[in-house]
Amino acid sequence: MARIVVKFGGTSVADIERIKSVAARVKRIVDQGNEVAVVVSAMAGATNQLVQWVREAATLHDAREYDVVVASGEQVTAGLVAIALQEAGVDARSWLGWQIPVRTDGAHGKARIAGIDGDALIARMARGQVPVVAGFQGIGPEGRVTTLGRGGSDTSAVALAAAVRADRCDIYTDVDGVYTTDPRIVAKARKLNKITYEEMLELASVGAKVLQTRSVEIAMNHGVRVQVLSSFTDEPGTLVVDEGEIVEQEVVSGIAYSRDEAKITLIKVADRPGVAAAIFGPLADANVNVDMIVQNVSEDGRATDLTFTVSKADYDRAVQILEARRASLGFDRLVGDKNVAKISVIGVGMRSHAGIALRMFTALAEKGINIQVISTSEIKVSVLVAEEYTELAVRALHTAYGLDAA
C-alpha cells in the first residue's frame, strides 16, 4: 500500500471516453490498496481556446483576468473526472485551487506555489476518498485565482505530492517515459528506467520537455519520487529519483539537443573589469536569458572576443540592445548566427569519470562536425554546432557513449 498522486495531462482527458479510461485506471490503483489523489489538466485544446478568447478581447490584458478565464479549463476536468470516478464506484470529489487552498504568490499567469495545506486531503484519502485536484491553479495573496504558467499541472502534482507526503507522483502523459535521446532522431534510443533529478533538469532545460522544469525542482527539493509514464499503455515508465536510489549509475544518461538558441559574438570587446556586467546587465533587465558564455584570455591584454547564446525568440531584441550600446561597451562589431544547435551530453556519473568531454569532441570530429562553443557543468557537456549537423551529432554521440539499444 502506498500513497500516490497521479497526474493526467490534456491528451489523457481530451474527451469523455478518455476521462472514463482515466477513471478506470485510477480505480485499478485504488483497488490495489493505494491511497490516491488525482491532479488533472484541462481537456486538450481547451486552454488554447480560452487563451485565444482572452487575446481577441484585448492584446494587452490584465493577467488577473487571464487567470480567471484560463483556470476554468481545469475546473471542468476536475468535476468531470470526479463524476467518472463516482460512476466507476470510487468515492471521489473535486478540489479547486482556492478550496484546498493552493496558496501562490501574486505573479498572475506564472505564479509560484507558496504552500499547500495537505491535511484535509490526507484525512479524506485515509478514509478512502480520492481527491480530484484542478491542476495549474491556485489562489493569490489577495484571494484571486492564479495560474502557474503553461505545463503548470506537473508542478501542481509534485507540490501536492510533497504536501500530502506521497510515496510517489505518477505523471501520465502521451510519452511512455524519458529516453536517452529523441526517438524521432535516433531509432535506437532507449527508455530509461531511472534518472536523477539533476539529469532530468538538464534534459528538460535543453529541449526534452517531458516535465515542467519547476516541477522537477520541487521534486528534488522535497524528495518526491516522480514517475513519467503513458496513459495509453500499462508499461512502467521512467522514475525520476534521488541519485542515492540509483545503484548502478550510468556515466552518461542521455543526449539532448536544442535548436532554440542563437549565437552572438562581440568582436574586440575592451578587456577591462566590469565590461561583462555592462554587457549582460541590460540584457537581464530586458528579460533576455543568456545561456552559454565563452570569453578567451586576450592576447594583448586590451581586447577580446566574447561569444554567448540567447534563445532565438530573444535574438533580435538582444542585438538591438547591444548595438545601441556599442560605443559605451567599446566593441568593434557584432556577429550573430541563428543557424546553430546546442548538443548536450548529460549524466551524473561523469562527475567521477575523466574523458567524457574528450570522447564527445572525438566523436564529433570523426564526423567532421566543427565545435563552435563549449560549455560544461558538473553533469553536462554542451557544444554549439551548425544547425544542419544536429541529427548527425546526436546519433554519433548516442553511439559513442554506448546508449544504443541492442
Added chain:
Amino acid sequence: MARIVVKFGGTSVADIERIKSVAARVKRIVDQGNEVAVVVSAMAGATNQLVQWVREAATLHDAREYDVVVASGEQVTAGLVAIALQEAGVDARSWLGWQIPVRTDGAHGKARIAGIDGDALIARMARGQVPVVAGFQGIGPEGRVTTLGRGGSDTSAVALAAAVRADRCDIYTDVDGVYTTDPRIVAKARKLNKITYEEMLELASVGAKVLQTRSVEIAMNHGVRVQVLSSFTDEPGTLVVDEGEIVEQEVVSGIAYSRDEAKITLIKVADRPGVAAAIFGPLADANVNVDMIVQNVSEDGRATDLTFTVSKADYDRAVQILEARRASLGFDRLVGDKNVAKISVIGVGMRSHAGIALRMFTALAEKGINIQVISTSEIKVSVLVAEEYTELAVRALHTAYGLDAA
C-alpha cells in the same frame, strides 16, 4: 446619477465581438455618470456543452460536481467581459460567486441565494470600478460551488441589485421587453412600458419566460426595479415595478398561454373528507406539480368527478401513480387528455373590476371555443381549452380586452 446592475444573457456574450459590444454599452452607462455592476451568463451554448459532458460522464451524477463543471461557463465570461471593459478604458474586475461571496443553501443544481455581502462591491463602485460578476453561481454552506438552476443569472442580478441597493436592475436579453402576448401569435401585440411584479410572475409562470420566476420574487420582496430590454437595440424596455409606481393601471395587461399542461379527470371519486389529500399527497411526494383543480359539488353526496392539470412531462407518471391507487382512492375510472392549452388573462386591475371573467367567456363563446376548466386568482383568470384553439383564443382575447396596437 444612479447605481445600476446590468445583466447580459448568453446570446449577448456569445462571442468576443458581442462581448466587446457589451463593454461599449457598459462604458456608455458609466460615462453617463452611473455606478455600474455587471452580471453575466455563460456564452450561448457553453452551458449546454458542459451539461452534455456531465451527462456523458454519468447519467446519474453528483450535483456538487455538476455545479463545479457548469459554473465554469460564467467564470469565463466574467473574465472576458472584465478584460473587454479594461480595453475600452473602464476600470473593471471580475468576481466569482465564492469571492463576493454569494452565499447559497446546499441544494446543488438549484440552490437558493441566502445572502450577498454587497459592501465590498459598493466600495469599489463608489470609486469608479465596475464589478463583473459571474452569474448563476454561489458558494454553499460547505464551501463548495453551487449553481442556481437554468436562467439563474437573472436571479443573481436581482439579488445583487438588492445587496448593493441599486436604483435599477437592467436585464439585457434577446427580446426588447414584455409584450401583451406572444407576438408570434398576435401581430398586434404591444410592448408594455411597465408591468407589476405580480403580473410578471403570472406571465412567467404561464409561459412568457422572459425572466426567471425566482428573480421576480426576489425583486418584489426587495423592491428592486427591474428593466427588461434588448442588448441589440437602444430602445427602452419594460419596467417591472411595484403596483404603486404604475399610475394608470390597465385592467388587463396581457394574455398568456401554455401548451405544457395535461388534464386528468377522475370519474366518480368518493365524496368524503380526506380524499383530496389521498389523491394529491402521492403526487406531491413524486414531485408532480398540480396546477388547476376543479371539483363540483356532488349531486348525490356520495361521488363526484375531480379534474386537475399537471405538466405534460409529468402526465404519464401521474397516471401511473393514480391507477396504482384506484382501489384505495375509490374512483371509477381515469380520463386523461394531453391535447389541452391553458389561456390566461392577467392584470392587477381586475381586482377592482367586475366582469373581466365574463368578457373572457363571452369572447371565447363567440368563436365557438368550449371552456373545459376555469381557475381564477386575484389577478388572473385561466381557462383550459382544446389545444387546437390556442392561437384563436389568444387573438380573440387580445382584441376583446382592447390590447391590440393601433
